[in-house]
Amino acid sequence: MTESILYTSIPRSAQPSKPIKWVLWLVWKMAIATLLLMAIGVATRVMNAGLACPDWPLCYGQVVPTKQMNLQVFLEWFHRLDASFIGLSAIALTGLSWWKKSALPRWLPWASTFALGLIVFQGILGGLTVTQLLRFDIVTAHLGTALLFFATLVFIGSKISPYQGTATVGNLKGMSIIASILVYVQCILGGLVASQWAAHQCLAGGQLCFVMNSHIIGIFPPTIATLSVIIFSWRTPALAVKLRNLAKIISLLLVSQILLGVATFYLHLQVEPLTIAHHTIGAALFGSLVSFSVFASRDSEVSYQ
Numbered sequence: 302m303t304e305s306i307l308y309t310s311i312p313r314s315a316q317p318s319k320p321i322k323w324v325l326w327l328v329w330k331m332a333i334a335t336l337l338l339m340a341i342g343v344a345t346r347v348m349n350a351g352l353a354c355p356d357w358p359l360c361y362g363q364v365v366p367t368k369q370m371n372l373q374v375f376l377e378w379f380h381r382l383d384a385s386f387i388g389l390s391a392i393a394l395t396g397l398s399w400w401k402k403s404a405l406p407r408w409l410p411w412a413s414t415f416a417l418g419l420i421v422f423q424g425i426l427g428g429l430t431v432t433q434l435l436r437f438d439i440v441t442a443h444l445g446t447a448l449l450f451f452a453t454l455v456f457i458g459s460k461i462s463p464y465q466g467t468a469t470v471g472n473l474k475g476m477s478i479i480a481s482i483l484v485y486v487q488c489i490l491g492g493l494v495a496s497q498w499a500a501h502q503c504l505a506g507g508q509l510c511f512v513m514n515s516h517i518i519g520i521f522p523p524t525i526a527t528l529s530v531i532i533f534s535w536r537t538p539a540l541a542v543k544l545r546n547l548a549k550i551i552s553l554l555l556v557s558q559i560l561l562g563v564a565t566f567y568l569h570l571q572v573e574p575l576t577i578a579h580h581t582i583g584a585a586l587f588g589s590l591v592s593f594s595v596f597a598s599r600d601s602e603v604s605y606q
Contacts, residue, residue, distance in 0.1 A: 320401035321461050324394065324409070331390045332454040336584055338383045339447055343580040345376045346440075346495060347573045353377040357431040384427060391420045405461075412457050419450040440496035445489050448584060452485075452591045459595035466600035469539045474597040477530050481590040483523035488583050490516040495580070500570050520562070527555050527586070530593065541600055547593045554586040 317325065345351055350373035354360035360378050361369050370378075391413075398405060398413040426443040433439055494500055499512035534540060534548035561579040570576055 317461070317463060318404050320397070320404040323397060323401075324405065325458060325461060327390060327394050327397070328454050328458045331387055331394065332451060332458060332588070334383060334387050334390070335447065335451045335454060336581065336588070338380065338387060339444070339451070339584050340577055340581040341376060341380045341383060342444070342447070343495070343577045344573070345380050347570075347576050348373055348376055350374070350376040351435045351440075352431065354381070354431070357428045381427070384424065388420050388424060391417045409457065409461070412453065416450060416453045416457070419446055419453060422446055423450060435496070437493070437496035441489065441492040444492040444496075448485060448488055448587060451584065451588055452481075455588045455591045456595055459592045460599070464543060464596060464599055465541065466602070467539050467541045468600060469537055469541070470544065470597045470600040471533075471537060473530060473533055473537065473540075473544070474594065474601050476526065476533060477590055477594040477597050480523060480526035480530050481587065481594050483526050484583070484587045484590055487516070487519050487523045488587060490519045491580065491583060500566070504569050517566075520559075524555070524559070527551060527590065530590070531555070541596070544593065544596055544600065547589060547596065551586065551589050551593065554582055554589060558582045558586055 345353075353373040354366070354377045356362060358381065360366045360374065360381070366374060366378065395410070395413040395417045398410040402410045423443065423446045426439060426446060429439050430436075430443055494513055494516045497509055497512055499509035499516075502508040503510040503513045531548055531552050534545060540548075558579065561575055561582060565572070565575045565579050568575065
């Protein structure tokens with residue numbers, strides 16, 4: 302059966318062409334930089350450095366504010382520096398995808414353009430975050446867009462990476478997609494808690510407890526869905542090695558995330574590295590589930606080849 306444009310990918314038995322190798326190298330470097338960017342963004346928030354640079358896009362009217370530099374200014378400045386690197390890389394990815402489109406899957410230039418659109422929108426939200434004095438809805442939208450951009454990069458990288466399927470994935474494709482969506486929603490709920498300082502306000506004065514409790518109760522659906530992916534992966538015979546390895550990574554990330562969440566809550570969010578790790582591991586778990594979903598989709602296509 303002929304594959305649709307959306308699911309066109311490189312032949313599984315062939316070695317990737319040079320353009321695909323270039324795209325793979327660039328897109329995975331961008332994905333790592335984006336995960337780092339989100340971690341720095343969390344560090345900026347928990348260290349009260351969100352307005353350390355009072356203007357935008359410069360910082361104190363300078364590219365490098367050497368005279369004003371301290372830990373808080375450095376966090377906000379480095380956050381913008383990393384974002385600028387990712388923005389330039391997104392332009393390069395889009396240009397490369399259209400320049401070499403004849404040697405690439407037909408969907409890839411459009412996916413790259415979509416990623417570029419997300420990073421432009423993300424830059425606008427970043428500016429509004431400063432000019433609107435960390436308004437919680439803008440801060441949360443900033444996080445949500447970052448996660449979508451991260452997922453787009455993971456999708457592209459997973460879709461064109463060499464892969465040998467075994468056609469044994471069964472229902473894991475749908476399960477992993479559901480788990481990805483639920484983890485994304487839980488990350489957004491966590492962003493709402495963070496952007497409104499809901500946990501601090503609830504524990505200190507009983508305010509915004511509904512926001513905090515929504516995040517706590519929201520743990521269960523994505524945890525159950527992710528556990529289902531892990532258990533069914535273990536129980537599926539002859540599952541592709543890449544999927545089995547991803548299931549192991551997802552298991553480790555899920556356990557780490559739960560332990561970090563419990564520790565963060567019982568320590569009343571007073572240990573900043575725990576809060577940073579909790580948000581970062583959550584993003585990594587989301588990305589791993591997205592990657593699993595893409596490879597599972599490719600595996601389900603094997604029987605149609």
